[in-house]
Amino acid sequence: MFDPNDIRHDFPILNVKVNGKPLIYFDNAATSQKPKQVIEAIENFYFLKNANVGRSIHTLAEEATELYFQSRKKVADFINATPEEVVFSSGTTESLNAIANVVAEKFLNPKDIVVTSILEHHSNLLPWVKVCKEKSCALKVVNANKNWTINIEKLEALLKEGAKVVSLTHVSNVLGTINPIKEVSKLVHSYDAILVVDAAQSVPHMPVDVKDLDCDFMAFGAHKMLGPMGTGVLYLKKRYADLIEPWNLGGGMIKSVKLLNEVPELSCCKVTYEDTPIRFEAGTPNVEGAVGLSAAIDYLSKLGMNSVLFHERQLVKYLLENLKGNSFEVYGPKDENSITGIVSFNLKGIHAHDVAYLLDKLAGIAVRSGHHCAQPLVNILGTVATVRASFYIYNTIEEINAFIEALKEVEKMLK
Amino acid sequence: MSSDHIYLDNLLDHYRNPRNYGEIKNPDFVIEDANLSCGDEVKFFVKFDKNKNVIEDIKFVSRSCAVCKASASILTELVKGKPISFVNSLTKKDVLNFFGGRIDPSREKCALLPLRALQSKTKAIEEDSHKNQKDLF
Incomplete structure (x- = not known):
């Protein structure tokens, strides 16, 4: 197992500030960041x-x-x-x-x-x-x-x-x-x-x-x-x-x-x-x-792919526990052991684009919103767009805490 | 909170309390349009005075993001009681002015959907009336 805090320094982009906040990059299913070694x-x-x-x-x-x-x-x-x-x-x-x-x-x-x-x-x-x-x-x-x-x-x-x-x-x-x-x-x-x-x-x-x-x-x-x-x-x-x-x-x-x-x-x-x-x-x-x-x-390979998966699942488990409230609709299985580091959800009654936009502007958090180039699936989920948080090796529990706080702020603004 | 975003008070006000929201019974026409790629849908109900070429009444419903909903709300306030030539004269810039004159490129199509929808009908009406006038001569 590895500690993400031991490898974050390999990723120069994680020092970037977005809208005045340290970047929190949860859009890894779209593309991952690159370490110095690459x-x-x-x-x-x-x-x-x-x-x-x-x-x-x-x-x-x-x-x-x-x-x-x-x-x-x-x-x-x-x-x-x-x-x-x-x-x-x-x-x-x-x-x-x-x-x-x-x-x-x-x-x-x-x-x-x-x-x-x-x-x-x-x-x-x-x-x-x-x-x-x-x-x-x-x-x-x-x-x-x-x-x-x-x-x-x-x-x-x-x-x-x-x-x-x-x-x-x-x-x-x-x-x-x-x-x-x-x-x-x-x-x-x-x-x-x-x-x-x-x-x-x-x-x-x-x-x-x-x-x-x-x-x-x-x-x-x-x-x-x-x-x-x-x-x-x-x-x-x-x-x-x-x-x-x-x-x-x-x-x-x-x-x-x-x-x-x-x-x-x-x-x-x-x-x-x-x-x-x-x-x-x-x-x-x-x-x-x-x-x-x-x-x-x-x-x-140095980290080991089993460790990569284990790390992502720890993050997913923590996020899913925090998305249990009535405000959220989480799509797909709620068991971290049957998925990789991807969670799709909506804040009930709020369009995914509004959530993604405000997460970025208020808290420097990058997530994907929309149909994720899988329109038939998203429609079958009963919606037109979801917010997707997707994790990778450098993401941390602290980032998820900031994410949860930002979601509360977004909800307060748009409810 | 940073104010460097488009969710200004005006937008949030129209999002939370959209004006002219709902349906009109027996409208003269209904216009529906959608940005399928992001899942914004808007539907206008219009009472139209053919003799004066004026939008007598307009309401809308939407299943959309805040930007699209607020844009539709502001638009209905703007065009109610106005001739369709006014509707057709509205531009992208006018819509962007709803949001303080600027909008992130990724949200432009959300903001512009209501105007695009409305003009798809009003422009057709205006073209028809021009054609009819020509036919008279």
């Missing part, structure tokens, strides 16, 4: 190692390439994958869009069923809406059970009907509830279907082992786990990596490109792609992003 790793890359990777043979290029591959190895070890299964992307959204497109192209036929759930972020819903329309497939959105995780019986019913693909979030970005992915993957595979997992809200907050979960594809981003924006990961199980055609084409991802005729004007090209994962990373990759993510993983 910022310095990126700086060092540009100060000392910057070159394009996988191309030139000069020393600097070799070093940059080595750094990039070490970063990939670090990510692979962190989620218990092999480096061949780890493709860098610009983020969870790009990963999920790429997965939806290639899975549809390779494995879906008209009238096939694709399954997703009410718990999804729009990033794991809209790409499937698009590809299902293009491929004339049926998209089925499975409801949640009373614990706000996927309704397994309904999922199984759709698998029995022949569903080909199931794409599911690991952790809800609104409620913090954790889907039983291991159980789901056994079920999905017993019907020979494919399982895609949106891990944007799980990998930063809890141990995630792709072999243990046995998912076929997984997506997550660096910026919610202390890393830089614009960097993400697409995990694809080796057997799928070998079956899928690259979705981006260009430099750095081929073994050879040859003209089939000596006269260029008359010729077609014969292209041989590189092996996975290079074949999926056309163009100059985001090396600084990979290096930053690698430093973020070092930082999190």
Whole structure:
């Protein structure tokens, strides 16, 4: 276990004053703050190692390439994958869009069923809406059970009907509830279907082992786990990596490109792609992003992911105890052990935007308000917007005390 | 308390005691609009004098944040008894003036929803009447 007060000094932004008050940052499900170690790793890359990777043979290029591959190895070890299964992307959204497109192209036929759930972020819903329309497939959105995780019986019913693909979030970005992915993957595979997992809200907050979960594809981003924006990961199980055609084409991802005729004007090209994962990373990759993510993983690994989850749950437990009054409507499970560090609630009779706005202006507290890019879920909760407090490693009980006091002040103002 | 925010006394007054709040029986028209992305909904009920082109009476209901509700309340006070040409002459700047002339960019669409809603109808009426006048010649 760790004491957040021992690590806060690593996060320069926590010294910033917002509206005259020390920043209290409870918007970690949107993006996390970055420790000096990550910022310095990126700086060092540009100060000392910057070159394009996988191309030139000069020393600097070799070093940059080595750094990039070490970063990939670090990510692979962190989620218990092999480096061949780890493709860098610009983020969870790009990963999920790429997965939806290639899975549809390779494995879906008209009238096939694709399954997703009410718990999804729009990033794991809209790409499937698009590809299902293009491929004339049926998209089925499975409801949640009373614990706000996927309704397994309904999922199984759709698998029995022949569903080909199931794409599911690991952790809800609104409620913090954790889907039983291991159980789901056994079920999905017993019907020979494919399982895609949106891990944007799980990998930063809890141990995630792709072999243990046995998912076929997984997506997550660096910026919610202390890393830089614009960097993400697409995990694809080796057997799928070998079956899928690259979705981006260009430099750095081929073994050879040859003209089939000596006269260029008359010729077609014969292209041989590189092996996975290079074949999926056309163009100059985001090396600084990979290096930053690698430093973020070092930082999190030192704390231990079980400790990260434990710490967040301590904070959630304390907050939930303080939100028990009649003034609050708390959404989702009230048991900290079934969620990660996310609590969605409303001050009864007051719009979430008013609460979020005044928390910021009166107390320098950053929370998210709205539908959190999960409009169907928020509507099913019976509202149009919630206030979402989401925690990370540097948050403290003292900050939650200030939060509770500020909520009382907001209520007094608007009631 | 810091006063560097838009929840000034005027706004809070209109939020707590919205003017012209409620429904009108047999309105000449009803206008509904929403900012779905943030969950603000506003609905106006209007009694309209076609001969004079004047808004005789106006009421509203809303399910919205304080900024949107106060903006609608202030707007109803402003346009009641006025010709629609006046309604159509109102601008974003006029609405921002409700809130002391400035508003955080993230809250602008909350403040502007009521005017956008009302003008969607009043502008259409004005265009129709211009068209009819042209048709007369």
